[in-house]
Amino acid sequence: MQSVQLGFLDYTILAIYVAFVVGIGFALRRYMKSSSDFLTSGRSIPAWVTGLAFISANLGALELVGMAASGAKYGIATSHFYWVGAIPAMVFLAIFMMPFYYGSKARSVPEYLKMRFDERVRALNSIAFAVMTVFASGISMNALAKLLNQLLGWNYHLALWICSAVVLVYVLKGGLTSAIYTEVLQFFMIVLGFAPVVYLGLKDVGWWGSMNSTLQGVAQNPAALDLKEVGTHYGADAWTSAWKPLLGGPSANPMGVDLFAMVFGLGFVLSFGYWCTNFLVVQRAMAAKNMGAARRTPLIAAVPKMLFPALVIVPGMIAVALTAMPNKSYRIPPPILAAEVYSKGVASVKAAATMEPTEAFKTVSEAMGKKMNADKVAALVKDSGKLDDPSIKQGLYNAIAEYDYDGVILSLVKRYCPPGLLGLALTALLASFMSGMAGNVTAFNTVFTYDLYQAYLAPSKSDQHYFRVGQAITVVGILLSIACAYFASMYNNAMDIIQLVFGFVNAPLFATFLLGMFWARCTGTGAFLGLFGGITGSAVFHSLTLAAGNTPGVKGGYLHVMKTFPSEMAQNFWLASFAFIICLTLTLVISLATKRTKTNEELKGLVYSLTPKLKDEAAAWYLRPAPLGLVLLVGCVILNFIFR
Amino acid sequence: MGLDIRWPIGLMFSLIGSLLVIYGLVTGSNAEIYQRSLGLNVNLYWGLLLLVFGGWMLTMAWRGSQKPGGPETPDDGKSK
Numbered sequence: 001m002q003s004v005q006l007g008f009l010d011y012t013i014l015a016i017y018v019a020f021v022v023g024i025g026f027a028l029r030r031y032m033k034s035s036s037d038f039l040t041s042g043r044s045i046p047a048w049v050t051g052l053a054f055i056s057a058n059l060g061a062l063e064l065v066g067m068a069a070s071g072a073k074y075g076i077a078t079s080h081f082y083w084v085g086a087i088p089a090m091v092f093l094a095i096f097m098m099p100f101y102y103g104s105k106a107r108s109v110p111e112y113l114k115m116r117f118d119e120r121v122r123a124l125n126s127i128a129f130a131v132m133t134v135f136a137s138g139i140s141m142n143a144l145a146k147l148l149n150q151l152l153g154w155n156y157h158l159a160l161w162i163c164s165a166v167v168l169v170y171v172l173k174g175g176l177t178s179a180i181y182t183e184v185l186q187f188f189m190i191v192l193g194f195a196p197v198v199y200l201g202l203k204d205v206g207w208w209g210s211m212n213s214t215l216q217g218v219a220q221n222p223a224a225l226d227l228k229e230v231g232t233h234y235g236a237d238a239w240t241s242a243w244k245p246l247l248g249g250p251s252a253n254p255m256g257v258d259l260f261a262m263v264f265g266l267g268f269v270l271s272f273g274y275w276c277t278n279f280l281v282v283q284r285a286m287a288a289k290n291m292g293a294a295r296r297t298p299l300i301a302a303v304p305k306m307l308f309p310a311l312v313i314v315p316g317m318i319a320v321a322l323t324a325m326p327n328k329s330y331r332i333p334p335p336i337l338a339a340e341v342y343s344k345g346v347a348s349v350k351a352a353a354t355m356e357p358t359e360a361f362k363t364v365s366e367a368m369g370k371k372m373n374a375d376k377v378a379a380l381v382k383d384s385g386k387l388d389d390p391s392i393k394q395g396l397y398n399a400i401a402e403y404d405y406d407g408v409i410l411s412l413v414k415r416y417c418p419p420g421l422l423g424l425a426l427t428a429l430l431a432s433f434m435s436g437m438a439g440n441v442t443a444f445n446t447v448f449t450y451d452l453y454q455a456y457l458a459p460s461k462s463d464q465h466y467f468r469v470g471q472a473i474t475v476v477g478i479l480l481s482i483a484c485a486y487f488a489s490m491y492n493n494a495m496d497i498i499q500l501v502f503g504f505v506n507a508p509l510f511a512t513f514l515l516g517m518f519w520a521r522c523t524g525t526g527a528f529l530g531l532f533g534g535i536t537g538s539a540v541f542h543s544l545t546l547a548a549g550n551t552p553g554v555k556g557g558y559l560h561v562m563k564t565f566p567s568e569m570a571q572n573f574w575l576a577s578f579a580f581i582i583c584l585t586l587t588l589v590i591s592l593a594t595k596r597t598k599t600n601e602e603l604k605g606l607v608y609s610l611t612p613k614l615k616d617e618a619a620a621w622y623l624r625p626a627p628l629g630l631v632l633l634v635g636c637v638i639l640n641f642i643f644r
Numbered sequence: 645m646g647l648d649i650r651w652p653i654g655l656m657f658s659l660i661g662s663l664l665v666i667y668g669l670v671t672g673s674n675a676e677i678y679q680r681s682l683g684l685n686v687n688l689y690w691g692l693l694l695l696v697f698g699g700w701m702l703t704m705a706w707r708g709s710q711k712p713g714g715p716e717t718p719d720d721g722k723s724k
Binding site (some may be wrong): 009013015016017020023024027028049118181184185196200203204235290414416417419420424470 | 647649652653655656657659660661664667669671677678680682684686687689690691693694695
């Protein structure tokens with residue numbers, strides 16, 4: 001509960017890392033001569049670099065913090081976000097979509113939409129994307145500042161501004177190239193900084209078998225750890241099997257999700273919407289030096305992505321297992337409370353000693369303002385005469401029956417890392433946030449400069465002008481992200497919010513791309529109205545549905561609660577599926593009802609059937625996307641089977 | 645573009661690895677520090693691993709610099 005003191009060595013490691021990322025920015029400064037150098041890297045980077053940057057840019061708050069939180073909440077089923085919700089889409093991107101993105105010479109995803117459809121689609125997509133990136137970045141930064149606040153006792157605001165400043169410096173100096181290069185460095189930092197914590201955690205719980213048998217006990221009575229409401233119980237495999245609890249329906253798995261929502265909502269709509277159309281990741285592949293490298297980028301990225309669950313989900317499971325082992329004296333951290341709340345709590349415990357039990361519990365709960373564990377509070381009140389204030393405080397901390405899942409990762413780092421390794425693990429955390437932040441900022445500045453500023457605000461200026469605007473908007477983007485970070489600080493689980501935002505914007509988008517890339521008859525009007533309808537549809541869906549346990553408001557249902565889903569995740573997946581189907585149907589119908597504005601000749605290189613197939617049979621199999629993709633998919637099926 | 649990223653990666657991990665190894669050797673006899681890491685001198689072992697990784701990156705970067713213009717080197721002479 002108290003913050004950890006960093007030693008000299010820990011700060012040195014942190015400083016070395018900061019020096020290197022800033023140094024990379026300065027080293028690349030002299031190559032930044034035009035807007036395309038700054039915003040698109042001049043298409044000059046080899047595949048292994050863009051591939052690792054591709055996956056690293058995706059590592060924001062989502063990965064280390066959010067996925068460990070999900071690992072604790074839902075167990076191994078969180079792997080669906082990888083083996084169902086990522087790999088197939090990444091393979092699809094490489095084989096089918098990269099040829100159009102890269103071959104069309106578009107500088108951004110919205111620009112591709114302009115080439116394929118018209119300005120309206122581009123405008124809608126670029127504005128929605130710009131808003132979304134700023135939000136995603138803000139969520140990531142909020143999580144970072146919160147962690148630094150907890151771990152080091154750093155001031156939240158100071159941490160937020162300093163980390164943003166580091167990212168600002170290296171992105172401003174070296175542009176996209178700098179972001180991509182540092183992302184590769186950050187990728188290795190994250191893996192190498194974090195692996196020992198997972199190793200020590202597994203060793204502590206007695207390796208995989210012992211962890212699993214503990215989690216089986218938890219699954220049958222999650223209320224014992226205050227993980228779920230009293231009376232909730234699952235099959236023994238709820239935390240340790242990915243598929244079996246899912247097949248049992250929403251009430252049989254802690255995610256509260258049904259099979260259709262998981263496979264169609266996450267595995268198809270959300271996943272393909274994110275990986276295949278999100279410029280944040282696609283931009284990395286578009287910066288590759290040639291078509292082969294561009295297509296290999298998502299495939300190279302898919303290899304670490306497939307293995308990441310070991311690094312990010314397992315810690316969450318370790319945390320639950322440790323909490324269930326009484327001799328380990330560990331608990332998943334409760335929500336962070338101010339020191340004054342604890343002082344008030346201690347006083348209330350002392351005052352409660354003379355009260356009858358129900359009254360005593362009520363008094364203590366009110367003082368703490370959180371859900372408390374009745375048995376633990378009763379025991380604490382009974383012993384309060386014999387305990388000193390710090391012990392009562394510790395007792396209160398242990399008795400809080402709520403969890404701050406985002407704190408899981410941090411609590412494990414604190415538990416296992418001696419000085420030295422602590423600095424490394426902390427630097428890894430910082431690296432993951434910085435890579436996500438830099439990814440968002442570089443995608444934002446490119447879309448803003450090329451797709452909004454150059455397209456609508458100030459066309460036909462000199463390239464130097466756009467170069468300077470790109471740099472200026474980098475600063476603005478970071479400031480907007482900081483504003484969003486303060487906004488995000490009002491929420492508890494960042495993951496659910498990100499899914500919601502992606503649901504609004506990305507879910508309908510993939511329908512537009514699917515029809516646009518594979519159906520020449522699809523028209524600009526159809527795409528625009530379809531996309532607009534899809535986004536509106538998701539907002540309406542959100543306003544009419546609610547997840548069980550939530551009150552109408554920002555979580556949905558603010559117009560009228562027509563349908564209640566068993567969990568927020570189910571609500572999000574269904575929202576995405578709904579938006580996708582609306583967009584697909586509208587685009588189809590309106591396209592058939594409107595005239596084509598682009599000829600077959602104009603659509604060459606933009607639509608599958610009108611583009612000559614790429615010939616790569618001469619290349620070695622391991623350089624060709626199709627065989628590589630197949631190998632990855634087979635690997636994915638095997639992993640799903642092992643952890644079924 | 646100008647810079648082979650394997651140089652900074654290699655340098656950084658060699659540097660951090662060396663620091664951890666030295667610290668691990670110096671503090672190896674101090675059982676209290678390593679109580680947290682379940683009695684393992686993780687600084688020493690993990691530092692060694694980082695050194696090996698950093699060294700490997702540096703070797704790759706050096707080999708890349710020996711054959712400029714090769715198809716798989718990051719600095720393939722395409723910098724404008």
